[in-house]
Amino acid sequence: MTHRHDRTLNVGALARVEGEGAMYVRVRGTRVEEVRLDIYEPPRFFEAFLRGRAHTEPPDITARICGICPVAYQTSACRAIEAACGVTVDGPLNDLRRLLYCGEWIESHALHIYLLHAPDFLGYPGAVEMARDHRDVVQRGLRLKKAGNTVMEMLGGRAIHPVNVRVGGFYRVPSRAELEPLAGILRAALDDALATVRWAAGFDFPDFTHPHDHLALTGDRYPIEGGTPRTGSGRSFAPDAFERHVTEHQVPYSTALHARLDGGGRYLTGPLARYALNRDRLSPLALEAAALAGLGAECRNPFQSILVRAVEVVYAIDEALRLIGAYEPPDRPSVPVPPREGTGHGVSEAPRGLLYHRYALDAAGLITAARIVPPTSQNQAAIEEDLRRFVAGSLHLDDERLARRCEQAIRNYDPCISCSTHFLDLTVERS
Amino acid sequence: MAEGRPRLAVWKFASCDGCQLTLLDCEDELLELAGQVEIAHFLEASDAVADGPYDVSLVEGSVSTPADRERIRHVREISRTLVTIGACATAGGVQALRNFADVREFASVVYARPEYVATLARSTPIAAHVPVDFELQGCPIDRRQLLEVLTAFLLGRRPDIPDHSVCFECKRRGTVCVMVAKGTPCLGPITHAGCGAICPAYGRGCYGCFGPSPAWSGARPNTRALLPWLDMTPDETRRVLSTFNVTAFREEREEEQDHDPPA
Ligand code: SF4
Ligand code: SF4
Numbered sequence: 001m002t003h004r005h006d007r008t009l010n011v012g013a014l015a016r017v018e019g020e021g022a023m024y025v026r027v028r029g030t031r032v033e034e035v036r037l038d039i040y041e042p043p044r045f046f047e048a049f050l051r052g053r054a055h056t057e058p059p060d061i062t063a064r065i066c067g068i069c070p071v072a073y074q075t076s077a078c079r080a081i082e083a084a085c086g087v088t089v090d091g092p093l094n095d096l097r098r099l100l101y102c103g104e105w106i107e108s109h110a111l112h113i114y115l116l117h118a119p120d121f122l123g124y125p126g127a128v129e130m131a132r133d134h135r136d137v138v139q140r141g142l143r144l145k146k147a148g149n150t151v152m153e154m155l156g157g158r159a160i161h162p163v164n165v166r167v168g169g170f171y172r173v174p175s176r177a178e179l180e181p182l183a184g185i186l187r188a189a190l191d192d193a194l195a196t197v198r199w200a201a202g203f204d205f206p207d208f209t210h211p212h213d214h215l216a217l218t219g220d221r222y223p224i225e226g227g228t229p230r231t232g233s234g235r236s237f238a239p240d241a242f243e244r245h246v247t248e249h250q251v252p253y254s255t256a257l258h259a260r261l262d263g264g265g266r267y268l269t270g271p272l273a274r275y276a277l278n279r280d281r282l283s284p285l286a287l288e289a290a291a292l293a294g295l296g297a298e299c300r301n302p303f304q305s306i307l308v309r310a311v312e313v314v315y316a317i318d319e320a321l322r323l324i325g326a327y328e329p330p331d332r333p334s335v336p337v338p339p340r341e342g343t344g345h346g347v348s349e350a351p352r353g354l355l356y357h358r359y360a361l362d363a364a365g366l367i368t369a370a371r372i373v374p375p376t377s378q379n380q381a382a383i384e385e386d387l388r389r390f391v392a393g394s395l396h397l398d399d400e401r402l403a404r405r406c407e408q409a410i411r412n413y414d415p416c417i418s419c420s421t422h423f424l425d426l427t428v429e430r431s
Numbered sequence: 432m433a434e435g436r437p438r439l440a441v442w443k444f445a446s447c448d449g450c451q452l453t454l455l456d457c458e459d460e461l462l463e464l465a466g467q468v469e470i471a472h473f474l475e476a477s478d479a480v481a482d483g484p485y486d487v488s489l490v491e492g493s494v495s496t497p498a499d500r501e502r503i504r505h506v507r508e509i510s511r512t513l514v515t516i517g518a519c520a521t522a523g524g525v526q527a528l529r530n531f532a533d534v535r536e537f538a539s540v541v542y543a544r545p546e547y548v549a550t551l552a553r554s555t556p557i558a559a560h561v562p563v564d565f566e567l568q569g570c571p572i573d574r575r576q577l578l579e580v581l582t583a584f585l586l587g588r589r590p591d592i593p594d595h596s597v598c599f600e601c602k603r604r605g606t607v608c609v610m611v612a613k614g615t616p617c618l619g620p621i622t623h624a625g626c627g628a629i630c631p632a633y634g635r636g637c638y639g640c641f642g643p644s645p646a647w648s649g650a651r652p653n654t655r656a657l658l659p660w661l662d663m664t665p666d667e668t669r670r671v672l673s674t675f676n677v678t679a680f681r682e683e684r685e686e687e688q689d690h691d692p693p694a
Contacts, residue, residue: 163633
């Protein structure tokens, strides 16, 4: 278009995301002047009211930040508090944590793939509408999701806000016989997971690549319940240096804080970052699935995050089966975590990316300060930049189609808006 | 009523999404339910939104911003039946901890520029703003109870949600009382049933996520008689009563205050 023209796109209620958000785009001529992902989820002030609570309380309390990934909150909280108290939870107890977390990855990824994201590729407003034409597919997704929930229910007591997680481990650990039925369910789920990879690999993906740095945990195993933060540019740092390397700042239009890497800038955390930095730590079956999906050493197309998630589901099931197979019940369900004065930092890989917690404790174990940096706020600047570039390359679309594509671009990231924030409002102004 | 099926809407206010997720977690029932009702407004699941009025609205979350105070009135106007789901919507949720503090100070802890954040000094349950037809307790709500409530309203009867305490569920489940056998502090005796007594089955005391049980004929359980059993310091008792149902456990907290040793 050669004539000068101004457009404002304003999507006021983003659907199929968790939490509440909106999008605002202003275009002048061929220049995208402003892009805002507006997270208007009401603030809930967790970091403020954690002060004065006992060091045993954050796993139950911070779980309530997000109903979709409570185990992530519980795990990062436990690890931070254990670090503050000089306690390490490893061996079979850490493996059980990883197993519970695998349940959450399966459940959360299956929810995102089938109920939130796939309808975009197939042109349906949601999974229920999609089920009218593709009932078997949606049923497969629900089965997969249920398999994850079953793991969480067995190990955690329930799937949303599990009750069996405590600082130092668990209240009760399962017997081998109790875990055994899970293996049967997971073996069946593996077929569904591989079918998911094949199915998603057939979607039509826009040609688009992101230029951001990556941030994910790394370690001996594909990162889930812990590890060392590392960037795509090769920098790695201990969890207790997180806030020196990642700085958060507030923007006027959002209740979520934006994060940047020091000296760098925007970065991405989540499936694309994990895969890029840890591909060689996938299980053979998951690597096969990645090949099946056509994924290379890394994937820089956010629209293909659905493929990486599908591969991660295969991995999480495979890994859960391995953990169950190797399980020897620990002699006690938790290690004691006597309080002491100090500060602890904890990280883990929520389905949407790195989740950092810090707690400062006094000598009685009461919390004097808390800091929580969720993945969505870390990704927010990168999402906005993607939108800016995506809109610039899609100006030929009419407003309605452009708005739809933008919503899809946001859903690529599975933004969990409850943790920081559910909404996209797109208004277009032309002159 | 388009297509003649009852129309269901799901709304979110300040919350963690866990209670509405409970609906999507009904994996075995979801598609069948979607065949029997028209899911007319459920942003978490679909971007197809049909205008009201709606036969049943499920409301998650508490009212904590000026805009939400207006929005809940609108939701009430366009809903024939309004059911609140979860501790946030029925009691203000964990975010009601601000009600006992200075919200500006809270905002300054979380945000460098608190003036950008529009928020109310108190987080309040839906019933504080509009008439509510039924309140389903829990943080999160229980899937089976949600299905019972939906079925009941679709059939036009009252939901059969017993209001006895978690203790009854322990007995039914055959769990040995953790308080009697192990001296573990447990809020089971004063907490509303519904979860199936999960915590004691996993070896811990109930921490009250379903909120207070009204017990029989609306009378509160005898918390005063229970407190010595809890074997906790007054601070610990106050903390355990100050979580997801902090405003609903107000009476119990006040009893605890009465018992405080003089400073
Ligand atoms: S009641 Fe609990 S589970 Fe439900 S929305 Fe509120 S915090 Fe989440
Ligand atoms: S805290 Fe009480 S009400 Fe909540 S799940 Fe545990 S036993 Fe049930």
